[in-house]
Amino acid sequence: DPSTKILMLGGAFDVDEAQLWEPHMGPIPRELEEGIRADLNKHAFNAAFERLITRNCLGIEVPYHQWRCTMVEAFYLGFAGSMDKMLEAIGMEKKHKRGGQLINLFCSPAPKNHKAIWYDHNNRPAEWQEFGGYCKQDLKVERNLWHYLQQFPTMHDWDQHQWCVDQKINDRGVPMDTDMAHAAIELWDDERSQLTEELAELTGLPKVTRVPFLEYMTLTFGVELENLTKDYLASLLKKGELPPEAAHLVSLWAQKEAKAVSKYTAVANATGDDGRARGMFQYKGASRTDRAGGRVIQLQNLKRPFVKPAGMQPLVDAIKTKNPQLIRMLYPKSVSEVLGGAIRHVIEAPEGRSFAISDLSSIESVVLGWVAYCNTIDETFRSGKDSYKVFASKYYGVPYDEVTKAMRDFSKPPVLGAGYMLGWKGLILYAEGMGVIMTEEEARRAISTFRDMYPEIVKFWDWIYKAIKYTCKTGHPCDGYRMQIERDQDFLRIWLPSGRALSYYKPECRMMPAPWDRTKQIENFTFMGMNDSAQWYRISAHAGGITENIVQSLAGDILWSGITNADDAGLEVVLHVHDEIGAETDDAVAEQALATLRQCMIAKQEWNRDMWLGADGMIVKRYTKD
Numbered sequence: 001d002p003s004t005k006i007l008m009l010g011g012a013f014d015v016d017e018a019q020l021w022e023p024h025m026g027p028i029p030r031e032l033e034e035g036i037r038a039d040l041n042k043h044a045f046n047a048a049f050e051r052l053i054t055r056n057c058l059g060i061e062v063p064y065h066q067w068r069c070t071m072v073e074a075f076y077l078g079f080a081g082s083m084d085k086m087l088e089a090i091g092m093e094k095k096h097k098r099g100g101q102l103i104n105l106f107c108s109p110a111p112k113n114h115k116a117i118w119y120d121h122n123n124r125p126a127e128w129q130e131f132g133g134y135c136k137q138d139l140k141v142e143r144n145l146w147h148y149l150q151q152f153p154t155m156h157d158w159d160q161h162q163w164c165v166d167q168k169i170n171d172r173g174v175p176m177d178t179d180m181a182h183a184a185i186e187l188w189d190d191e192r193s194q195l196t197e198e199l200a201e202l203t204g205l206p207k208v209t210r211v212p213f214l215e216y217m218t219l220t221f222g223v224e225l226e227n228l229t230k231d232y233l234a235s236l237l238k239k240g241e242l243p244p245e246a247a248h249l250v251s252l253w254a255q256k257e258a259k260a261v262s263k264y265t266a267v268a269n270a271t272g273d274d275g276r277a278r279g280m281f282q283y284k285g286a287s288r289t290d291r292a293g294g295r296v297i298q299l300q301n302l303k304r305p306f307v308k309p310a311g312m313q314p315l316v317d318a319i320k321t322k323n324p325q326l327i328r329m330l331y332p333k334s335v336s337e338v339l340g341g342a343i344r345h346v347i348e349a350p351e352g353r354s355f356a357i358s359d360l361s362s363i364e365s366v367v368l369g370w371v372a373y374c375n376t377i378d379e380t381f382r383s384g385k386d387s388y389k390v391f392a393s394k395y396y397g398v399p400y401d402e403v404t405k406a407m408r409d410f411s412k413p414p415v416l417g418a419g420y421m422l423g424w425k426g427l428i429l430y431a432e433g434m435g436v437i438m439t440e441e442e443a444r445r446a447i448s449t450f451r452d453m454y455p456e457i458v459k460f461w462d463w464i465y466k467a468i469k470y471t472c473k474t475g476h477p478c479d480g481y482r483m484q485i486e487r488d489q490d491f492l493r494i495w496l497p498s499g500r501a502l503s504y505y506k507p508e509c510r511m512m513p514a515p516w517d518r519t520k521q522i523e524n525f526t527f528m529g530m531n532d533s534a535q536w537y538r539i540s541a542h543a544g545g546i547t548e549n550i551v552q553s554l555a556g557d558i559l560w561s562g563i564t565n566a567d568d569a570g571l572e573v574v575l576h577v578h579d580e581i582g583a584e585t586d587d588a589v590a591e592q593a594l595a596t597l598r599q600c601m602i603a604k605q606e607w608n609r610d611m612w613l614g615a616d617g618m619i620v621k622r623y624t625k626d
Contacts (some may be wrong), residue, residue, distance in 0.1 A: 006057050007106060007120075008132060010139040011035065018136045024121055028058070036060055045070040045083050045142045048167060048279070064164035070146045072163055075284035076155050077491065078503035080530040087141060089505065089528060089536045090148060095141055099134040106131060152488065153501060162560050165567045166283040166292070173276030174297075174574050175584070177348040177622075181267040183320040184339050184346075188261040191324040191335040195256040202249060213253060221246040230254065235432055251334075258336035263343050266297045275350070281576065287530060288502060288549055291556040292576065299577050305624045306333070306341040312622045315342050347575070347623035354587050356571075356594040357624075358601055358617030359580035360562075362387055363555045368419045370611045371481060371550060372460040376453065381612045391415050395449045410436055411446075418450035419551075421461055421544020423516065457547075464550075465543035468492060468525050472507045482607075483550075492527065494550065497607045498557040502549055504541075505529070512540055555579065558613070562601035569596050575623070582623060590619045 005023075011032055012018045021028050036042070037060060044050040047069035054060050071083070079086045087094045105127060110116045121128040155163075199208040203216050210228060217223045223246050226232060233254040237247060270277040277297060285293020294300035307315050318327055319342060324335050331338050349355050360366075365387055369377025380390050385400070391414060392407040393400045413431035414422075422430060424443035431438045438446070451458050460481060467478040467485050475487045482497040492507035504527035514520040525546070529539045555578075562581055566573050571593060575582040581601060585593035594617050602613040618626055 004053075004057060006053065008135050010135040012139060012143065018139045020132055020136055022121070022132065033060075036062065040066065041068050042066055043068045043070055043142075043146055045145065047071070048170065051167065064167050065160070067167075068160075069163060069283075070142060070149065072284050073149050073155060074145070075287075076159070076290065076503070077149065077152055078288055078505050078527075078529070080287040081534055083142070083145065085530065085534065085536065087145060090145075092144055092148065093141055095138050096134055098130065099138065102127060102131045102134055152491065152503075153493075156499065158564075159500070162564055163283045165564050165573075166281060168567065169563075169573050169576070170279050170281055172572060172574055172584075173272070173274075173278040174280060174347055175275055175350055176267050176271045176277050177316070177346050178268060178271050178275065180316055180319060180346050180348075181264040181271075183322050184264040184342075185261050185268065187319060187322045187324060187327070188264075188335065188339060190322065192256055192260075194324065195252055199249065199252050199256065202252075208253075208256075217246060217249065225250075228253065228257065230258070231433070238432075238435075238437060255334045255336050258334075258340070260336035260339045263297055263302070264339070264346065267346050270296045286552075286556075288504075289552040289556060290500065290502075291552060291559075291578070294577075299575060302343050302577075303340040305344055306331075306337075309618065309620050309624055309626065312345045312620070312624060316345055316622070344624050345622040349584060349621050352587055353584055354590045354619050354621055355574075355623060356583045356585050356590060356597050356617060356619055357580065358594065358597045358615050359625075360555075360558065360601055361614035361616060363558065363579045363613075364551050365415065365419070366612060366614075367551045367554045367558070368457065368547070369454075370608070371547075371554070372454075372456045373481070374454050374456040376456075378612060381614065388412055388415055391450070391453070394453055395446060410438075412436070413438075414446040414450050418447055419454075419457055419544075420548040421542060423447065461543035461547060464546055465525065468494070468507075468546065469509050469523065472509050472525060494546075496550065496554060496557070498554060498605070499607065500553070500557065502553055508538075510538075510540075515542075554608075558605075558608070559601075561603065561605055562597075562615075565600035565603055566597055569600055571597055571600070580625070594619055 007023070009021045009028070009032075010018055013035060019029065019032055021032060036054060036058070042050070042062060044067070047067040051062060051064075051067050054062055074086050079089065084094050105119055105124065110119055116123045119127070196208055199213075200206070203213070205212050205216060214225055214228070217225055221243055223242060225236075233250055236242065237251060237254070240247075242250060267277060272278065280294065280296045280299065282293040282295050284290045285295070305312075315331075315338075318330055319339070327335050327338050333341070362381065365377060366381055368374070377387070380387050386408070388408045388411045389400055389403040392398075392403045392411040395411060396403070396407055398407070413427060413434050413436050417427055417430045424440060424447050427443045427447060428438050428440070431443070463480055467480060470476070471478050471485045471487050472492050477487075478485045484495040486493050486495070487507070490506050492504045494502040496502065506528040508526050509523055510526050511521045512524045512526075514522045524540045524542070526538050526540050528536055531537050559576065559579060559581070563573055563576055566581060566583060571583040572585065573581060574584045581597060583593060583597055598615045598617050601615040604611065604613065616626075
């Protein structure tokens with residue numbers, strides 16, 4: 001935003017006293033400007049913010065490699081959340097609470113009934129002086145946090161290089177079709193109004209809100225709904241146990257309350273005048289696994305598309321008509337489902353350009369098999385077989401070539417989830433989330449089949465949990481499976497084959513109720529982490545959860561190797577999601593770019609020379625997942 005400006009800037013050299021520059025008092029001090037321009041490391045918490053402000057407001061282009069992000073260094077040690085949350089967890093001095101109030105006072109327009117448009121040093125001198133003190137105190141606590149982090153293993157040079165590539169990708173931005181986004185928003189406004197009117201007409205309720213709707217369902221049909229959450233209602237409808245009229249009303253409610261356009265709204269709000277959305281990826285933003293986190297539009301949790309690549313443009317054209325009736329006529333889905341399934345296609349390459357999209361083949365299964373020395377899994381992929389069909393062949397007792405699509409679809413949840421120690425109850429819920437309904441008997445047999453097929457994985461679960469508990473209690477290191485586990489002050493650390501470590505803060509072994517029998521006490525490995533409400537609490541981790549952390553971390557290392565290889569090869573990477581990389585390329589060289597991207601992704605590193613890697617890809621005008 002060109003209206004962005006610097007109100008004050010705090011900085012310090014090494015351990016020197018903090019300096020404060022207020023632009024209204026004169027030009028930036030010479031020493032401070034020379035320091036910013038010099039070939040020196042610049043440390044900041046969320047350094048991307050300072051980097052962009054320095055470039056866009058000061059007009060000083062500081063090279064990526066000179067920045068050091070304290071936030072990312074904290075993520076590397078397993079911390080998460082805001083700086084205040086991290087400082088609270090460590091027990092260090094936090095930023096003054098008054099700071100948030102002062103930021104709102106000076107960085108937001110004044111209320112309309114006030115004479116001033118903005119508050120500043122002239123009309124709020126006392127608060128402005130407080131603001132300057134807060135800026136210097138903020139710098140102090142940032143510096144204290146950095147000094148604390150230096151006690152522990154710091155990020156590798158290749159981590160820093162990856163962060164630089166991450167910044168380049170975020171600066172490049174993702175090209176968006178904002179016309180589609182705005183059309184989707186208007187389409188959904190119309191559809192939601194129609195759904196609300198239909199519910200009101202069918203129920204006779206003056207206002208179709210949560211409590212009256214629940215009461216109506218109970219009084220009219222004797223149906224007592226536990227809640228109105230999306231997953232619960234979807235499960236209820238899939239079971240088919242509701243009376244037809246009640247099921248229709250529940251379906252209408254579920255459609256009305258769907259978050260169908262939240263991401264389209266994010267696209268509309270985040271896309272700049274050049275048609276690109278930026279700042280969408282946070283390096284090491286996924287807690288404990290070091291994978292990238294999604295920001296702004298959050299590409300990490302998009303619904304799967306329901307049309308093939310050839311059907312993308314007709315679908316987009318239909319959405320742009322803003323006509324709900326046409327959508328329902330063309331596609332056998334609710335409007336909310338259509339919009340959810342079309343969200344990837346809002347990412348559109350500019351005229352004369354395309355996306356080369358490539359994803360690593362079954363990467364988590366590949367890594368899990370490699371970690372556990374499971375030759376059966378390794379041979380499955382090396383022979384070109386489908387791991388879902390291999391499982392289905394064993395589960396159903398049919399030859400591999402006679403496995404049906406239904407059998408293969410049923411096998412996806414156990415293949416993807418059972419490797420992380422899911423029990424039969426957990427598998428039922430996991431499968432339900434993937435649209436697969438399992439009975440208790442089926443889930444029990446699926447878990448048993450998986451563990452019988454891959455005993456090496458079961459053996460690894462046993463080893464990893466015994467090893468981390470041994471090291472946690474004794475402080476002695478433990479080696480095995482290409483890994484080393486160590487205790488280092490307030491951390492338990494798992495050194496991975498890639499040379500990077502997973503860190504668990506304040507580890508303890510505690511007696512806790514067993515998940516399968518709450519009357520039975522078992523010894524659990526626990527550590528401090530962030531919950532969904534952004535609060536620090538003690539997390540109990542079982543062997544499957546630790547296995548998942550290890551596998552996803554190594555899979556992330558492999559993906560990042562592909563990203564940096566692609567960048568070194570001159571490809572313009574614009575997005576990456578879990579196991580997938582997307583590069584923007586000229587149409588004339590798209591095939592060559594795709595071939596290069598695939599080779600970049602399957603190139604081995606020294607630590608995984610003996611691992612099988614595969615990658616598939618496609619060239620598209622709009623983003624999709626095949």
